[in-house]
Amino acid sequence: MLLPNQSVNHHGHLVVGGCDTVELAREYGTPLYVLDEQVIREKCREYLDAFGRRLPQAAVAYASKALMTKAICRIMDQEGMSMDVASEGELYTALQAGFPAERIKLHGNFKKTELLRTALEQNVGRIVADSLPELQQISEIAVALGVEADVLIRVTPGVKADTHERIRTGQEDTKFGVSLASSAAMEATRLALELPHVNLHGFHCHIGSQLLYTDGFGLAAHIVMDFIASVRAETGYVAEQFDIGGGLGIRYCTDDVPPSVDRLAEEIAIALAESAQQHEIPMPQLIVEPGRSIVGEAGVTLYTIGVVKEIPDLRTYVSVDGGMSDNPRPLLYDAEYEVLVANRADAHPSHIVRISGAHCETDTLVAEVAVADPQPGDILAVQSTGAYSYSMASNYNRFTRPAMVMVNDGHAELIVRRETLEDLVRCDMVPTRLA
Numbered sequence: 001m002l003l004p005n006q007s008v009n010h011h012g013h014l015v016v017g018g019c020d021t022v023e024l025a026r027e028y029g030t031p032l033y034v035l036d037e038q039v040i041r042e043k044c045r046e047y048l049d050a051f052g053r054r055l056p057q058a059a060v061a062y063a064s065k066a067l068m069t070k071a072i073c074r075i076m077d078q079e080g081m082s083m084d085v086a087s088e089g090e091l092y093t094a095l096q097a098g099f100p101a102e103r104i105k106l107h108g109n110f111k112k113t114e115l116l117r118t119a120l121e122q123n124v125g126r127i128v129a130d131s132l133p134e135l136q137q138i139s140e141i142a143v144a145l146g147v148e149a150d151v152l153i154r155v156t157p158g159v160k161a162d163t164h165e166r167i168r169t170g171q172e173d174t175k176f177g178v179s180l181a182s183s184a185a186m187e188a189t190r191l192a193l194e195l196p197h198v199n200l201h202g203f204h205c206h207i208g209s210q211l212l213y214t215d216g217f218g219l220a221a222h223i224v225m226d227f228i229a230s231v232r233a234e235t236g237y238v239a240e241q242f243d244i245g246g247g248l249g250i251r252y253c254t255d256d257v258p259p260s261v262d263r264l265a266e267e268i269a270i271a272l273a274e275s276a277q278q279h280e281i282p283m284p285q286l287i288v289e290p291g292r293s294i295v296g297e298a299g300v301t302l303y304t305i306g307v308v309k310e311i312p313d314l315r316t317y318v319s320v321d322g323g324m325s326d327n328p329r330p331l332l333y334d335a336e337y338e339v340l341v342a343n344r345a346d347a348h349p350s351h352i353v354r355i356s357g358a359h360c361e362t363d364t365l366v367a368e369v370a371v372a373d374p375q376p377g378d379i380l381a382v383q384s385t386g387a388y389s390y391s392m393a394s395n396y397n398r399f400t401r402p403a404m405v406m407v408n409d410g411h412a413e414l415i416v417r418r419e420t421l422e423d424l425v426r427c428d429m430v431p432t433r434l435a
């Protein structure tokens with residue numbers, strides 16, 4: 001499978017963003033994350049256009065957990081995106097990169113006091129409150145600091161999205177948010193309206209990730225709009241914002257056919273308009289929070305093939321110089337990927353093999369895939385790794401985290417340098433009594 005930004009040059013090498021991936025591997029080493037800047041910018045524009053055309057006040061907040069680096073923050077800022085952060089580190093990175101605080105939204109089911117304080121001191125645009133106690137805490141900190149807290153309340157719409165259970169979050173049985181089915185969401189709303197220094201702006205939900213159908217979004221929109229209507233009936237409060245979360249799926253394999261951003265916008269816009277009309281409530285400003293669908297297909301990971309082990313009548317194992325430390329998704333979510341031998345990208349994928357990592361356990365990257373006669377020294381490209389690979393990478397087995405290079409129109413530049421062995425021991429301390 002070649003993605004639209006990819007081609008094969010006259011050497012038979014895979015080209016991404018105008019750069020020969022075999023050259024990139026040679027220059028920067030492997031494993032290497034390669035990220036196509038143009039694809040990311042186009043996705044941002046696609047979102048801003050598709051939602052902006054239908055819902056003129058709509059905001060698009062990039063969910064930075066998918067891939068967070070300073071360069072990404074710069075791109076998001078330049079494209080006029082807002083940004084979701086869900087931890088102290090993500091907030092720190094965004095602020096360090098100079099991303100405007102008023103366009104940052106803070107998420108999380110357990111935000112420590114210091115994080116809430118920093119967010120309020122830094123004047124982040126919104127804090128998405130996840131529970132009643134947290135609302136109380138936000139209010140206390142805001143009062144102490146003498147600032148106003150601008151909040152959304154995260155509600156659980158009770159929608160069971162069609163995706164891997166570990167990335168499903170809209171159902172009742174979840175750690176996230178306050179339940180609409182019980183009275184928790186209404187109680188949280190009343191509390192937020194009463195608490196000093198808390199300005200409630202509306203509601204948030206997020207049903208899940210890697211969703212390949214849009215109907216869940218329409219359903220969630222209707223359910224939250226029903227709630228917004230009952231809040232108005234019971235309290236008189238009219239929500240001005242509705243944040244529908246992220247979750248649009250991407251193409252990992254040829255068989256994945258994700259809906260377009262346009263289709264997603266259409267589904268949500270229709271549901272909002274229908275609901276607003278039915279309940280005779282004003283249309284809230286819509287916020288959408290895509291992560292994976294902004295950066296996922298922009299990324300390719302390059303590995304060097306080290307060992308090819310054929311077990312007669314059983315299987316061929318192809319081991320590469322990375323694995324679960326640079327991409328834990330196959331092990332965590334049974335995620336599937338397609339691969340190419342980057343230095344023979346036009347050759348027929350004649351061999352069925354298993355791609356394994358180099359860690360001291362069975363870290364299968366791709367369980368069964370057809371590739372072009374893989375040989376030690378070949379460069380293997382794993383497709384669609386822009387999201388949740390680097391951001392979930394670890395130092396397991398004391399592997400150094402790979403570098404990331406951004407490509408654009410034939411130019412390549414490092415945006416994350418490769419970790420060094422010194423980096424690995426940087427935080428280690430040896431007590432003097434052990435010296």
Ligand code: LLP
Nearest residue numbers: 063206209210246247248289290291292388
């Ligand atoms: N908003 C909220 C509140 C979220 O929790 C998430 C993802 C998003 C937006 C962005 O969702 P996206 O558009 O990227 O699907 N590590 C998993 C995915 C976890 C998603 C967590 N929340 C994976 O690799 O599949």
